[in-house]
Amino acid sequence: MANHECIIIAIAGASASGKSLLANTIYDELKRDLGTNQIAVINEDCYYKDQSHLSMEERIKTNYDHPQALDHDLLSEHLSMLCAGQSVQVPSYSYSEHTRTSDSRQVSPKKVIILEGILLLTNAKLRQQFKASVFMDTPLDICLLRRLQRDIQERGRTMTSVIEQYQTTVRPMFMQFIDPSKQYADIIVPRGGKNRIAIDMLKSRIQHLLD
Ligand SMILES: Nc1ncnc2c1ncn2[C@@H]1O[C@H](COP(=O)(O)OP(=O)(O)O)[C@@H](O)[C@H]1O
Numbered sequence: 001m002a003n004h005e006c007i008i009i010a011i012a013g014a015s016a017s018g019k020s021l022l023a024n025t026i027y028d029e030l031k032r033d034l035g036t037n038q039i040a041v042i043n044e045d046c047y048y049k050d051q052s053h054l055s056m057e058e059r060i061k062t063n064y065d066h067p068q069a070l071d072h073d074l075l076s077e078h079l080s081m082l083c084a085g086q087s088v089q090v091p092s093y094s095y096s097e098h099t100r101t102s103d104s105r106q107v108s109p110k111k112v113i114i115l116e117g118i119l120l121l122t123n124a125k126l127r128q129q130f131k132a133s134v135f136m137d138t139p140l141d142i143c144l145l146r147r148l149q150r151d152i153q154e155r156g157r158t159m160t161s162v163i164e165q166y167q168t169t170v171r172p173m174f175m176q177f178i179d180p181s182k183q184y185a186d187i188i189v190p191r192g193g194k195n196r197i198a199i200d201m202l203k204s205r206i207q208h209l210l211d
């Protein structure tokens, strides 16, 4: 597929603010009209830098909420390739191993790409690639409760480790990088990923851009 035009929508905001839920809801509802070949969700977390050369003790010390933890150059390159009609291999990431796995996911060019991730709006090069951007404005206490539950159930963490990480890096980096990046969003969504009016507005905007 050469000279492929694509619409990239970015969804940013705090950890556990409902980014994945919003991205996956829009994906599920639009794929019925567009077909699965025409829309994909890509998670910024897949672009955390590989740390296989570090010991587990060192990996645990990484600040995963700082922009430097992510390979935004590779993400930007992959978006350019997709928009140029080329397939990409999206890395696969393990939250329990704190590094990339040996797997990857092939993503072929799509008309619509929904990106979701905490630090997407902090990077000027990435921002230029987005047709529209969203910031999830969910209260931080709600995010913390959801993260606590999710990280213990799904990411192999303990209550103590989630609280420790939240105090040392997650909250400070939200204040330093993520919250200020809200200024770059086109749409600010309150109350999280089940906000029906926001879901419908974004779907309409995407349909409009496709027409
Ligand atoms: N509006 C909501 N009501 C109840 N639970 C929610 C809501 N939004 C998100 N969650 C739950 O909170 C957790 C984090 O949501 P998620 O969409 O994965 O956040 P993010 O992608 O921003 O980290 C998930 O377990 C999700 O099911």
Ligand SMILES: Nc1ccn([C@@H]2O[C@H](COP(=O)(O)O)[C@@H](O)[C@H]2O)c(=O)n1
Residues within 6 Å of the ligand: 014, 015, 016, 019, 045, 048, 064, 065, 094, 095, 096, 097, 098, 099, 117, 118, 170
């Ligand atoms: N090895 C890692 C990598 C990332 N994190 C945390 O993930 C959060 C971002 O993912 P969301 O799905 O919550 O948006 C981020 O706040 C990192 O702290 C981690 O704990 N370990």
